Amino acid sequence: MAKPTIKDIAKECNVSLSTVSLVLNNNPRISEKTRTKVLEAVARHGYQPNVHARGLASRSSQAISVVVPNVNHIFADIYFGEIVSGIYERASDQGYKVLLDIANKQFIQTKEYLSLLKSKRVDGLLFIAASLKDDYLKDFVGEPCFISVNHYFPDTELNYIAVDYEDSARQAANHLMELGHKKIGLIAGTNTYTGLALRDAFIKECVSHGLSESDVPWVEGGDRWSQEEGYEAAGKLLKDHPDITAVMGGNDRLAIGAMAYAASQDIDVPGQLSVMGVDDIPAARFSNPSLTTVQHRLYDLGVLACERLINIFKGEIGQCHEVLPVDLVVRESTGPAKTA
Amino acid sequence: MAKPTIKDIAKECNVSLSTVSLVLNNNPRISEKTRTKVLEAVARHGYQPNVHARGLASRSSQAISVVVPNVNHIFADIYFGEIVSGIYERASDQGYKVLLDIANKQFIQTKEYLSLLKSKRVDGLLFIAASLKDDYLKDFVGEPCFISVNHYFPDTELNYIAVDYEDSARQAANHLMELGHKKIGLIAGTNTYTGLALRDAFIKECVSHGLSESDVPWVEGGDRWSQEEGYEAAGKLLKDHPDITAVMGGNDRLAIGAMAYAASQDIDVPGQLSVMGVDDIPAARFSNPSLTTVQHRLYDLGVLACERLINIFKGEIGQCHEVLPVDLVVRESTGPAKTA
DNA sequence: CCCCTTTGTTTAATCGCTTGACTTGCAATG
DNA sequence: CATTGCAAGTCAAGCGATTAAACAAAGGGG
CATH class of the missing domain: 1.10.260.40 (lambda repressor-like DNA-binding domains)
Known part of the structure; x- marks a missing residue:
């Protein structure tokens, strides 16, 4: 039959x-x-x-959409892969299917993110890490079937879930200060609110421990958060502030780039310069010297993001503003400040 | 309202x-x-x-599923990201949505790949690069709504579309032989049919140009096709066959690993040893020396795979057994064979 | 002036399932 | 013994579209 x-x-x-x-x-x-x-x-x-008959009668589609930014080679960055894998994991064990969407021009201009909901194609949306300029997300204010993952917009009621960038900054700052560093350069990505939050929290923490703002100079890391940009930025930083004894990268790739710059200048890490990052990507463990960093569990973030969305579907929670704890991972790239 | x-x-x-x-x-x-x-x-x-009402009445869902292997950090490999991006591109401009699926244990054991079709969740499936042991794909023999992407099973009628691995091998072999290489080591990934095809075609081409099989020794690259494995394999190869003047990697990452090994042994590339790969990943251009390779247009492969699937939906074609041309890209890592 | 097309629109059957309201049979209760 | 309660099912009304087939009106040819 x-x-x-x-x-x-x-x-x-x-x-x-x-x-x-x-x-x-x-x-x-x-x-x-x-x-x-x-x-x-x-x-x-x-x-x-039949999934359509079911969806029609029950008015739910048991599917969610995961939206990733329209970045070239988006998946070259482990970052997204990890989060997506986590989302997939929880989604499938809860009987939800995952739609993949890319926030390209067409997707945004046609407001496809809203159509998906209206047409009942999906029950909800998870947006991964948009940037500052993605203000169209405001369309979702008051819309429960939406969570912004690892990104948030200050001064809105948008649902979000993210790792704790501010605490990452504080833990990093304290780690370096405890090692005696008194002049610390920062390479910051500033095209996301989380990036800004990290920068500001880092500086604030340093200041609250007695450093002055001028002891924590920062430079722009660039939009791609890449190793190459970290290399460049480290050069700029050390040229303008030759007396810094530590460099903090907005993520691991920027930090690894900074280490590469140090190596190119025969600057010993951590002897003459301590370097640390944020994220704990696999490469952080295998760099030379291995990189001190703040671990972000992105897979877990994905799992939890999906779980919260489903919680909302079930009416178990009404909104979601959640922040995940992070852990300092001390490796070889940081050490006592050299005494001048 | x-x-x-x-x-x-x-x-x-x-x-x-x-x-x-x-x-x-x-x-x-x-x-x-x-x-x-x-x-x-x-x-x-x-x-x-309403997408469900539509799907119910028209018995089609305007969606396809893209299935990727259950590899840790799957998306860390640009490979998949490129293909998926290509698929997404063509799918969305044809009005199809893309479901993401991961071929994990549950997915396979519950034969979810069949359920997706039976339940009309999707109109068709695209499987990206499965490995030798994924014989469950035979369930799709005779099933038109399925294409295996960049992978094929010999001796079956399964639909597939892939870049031309055999021609890649031939072009690489000829490039090296034209440079005068007479003893060439091969690092082969053997956990896919395409990997085996590459290895066999490479050796065959060399033999047909007068080399003997012992002039083309090969070693197992490993299952992950990674740089680390390439490093190891190059070591083994050069230890057992110190007289080889060129190394061919089954992909760029294996080749880059081989170059790293050469660097660690102060072997000059290409002065003492030529190295080349296959794929032309971005890193190939930026390695030092830059890597000669055979370019695979994976994004285009994704686009075409999706197009063919839709062709099948529309009844424009009945099956798909297609191979995409590849191009030799000569860079710095290959040169004339050193004369003994 | 009648019949036949063509063009534009409506009718109504269907797609395959969910779900609140209703039935039935039977054991327990007062 | 009539009544109540409950467990296990069934009924039937949707859910919101698509799509043959029927139909009405307008034009065209003889």
């Missing part, structure tokens, strides 16, 4: 349509006997309920 | 349900006048047809 329907199963079992449906939805009102009878017939025919 | 339906639009325009539907589906039998009247109402209400 081609494509059996619920009707075929019902007929074969001598029960009504609705009984089959109830069995399939684990309704407790069905006796164990009929239940197994039905399930056997289902297995025998390899029956799969 | 909450969530307008086709009925609301029809009422407002004083036309029937079907008229609106016909307009929405660009049926030419509707007059220009009614068409614009309807479209205006649609725009006014921000109406979006």
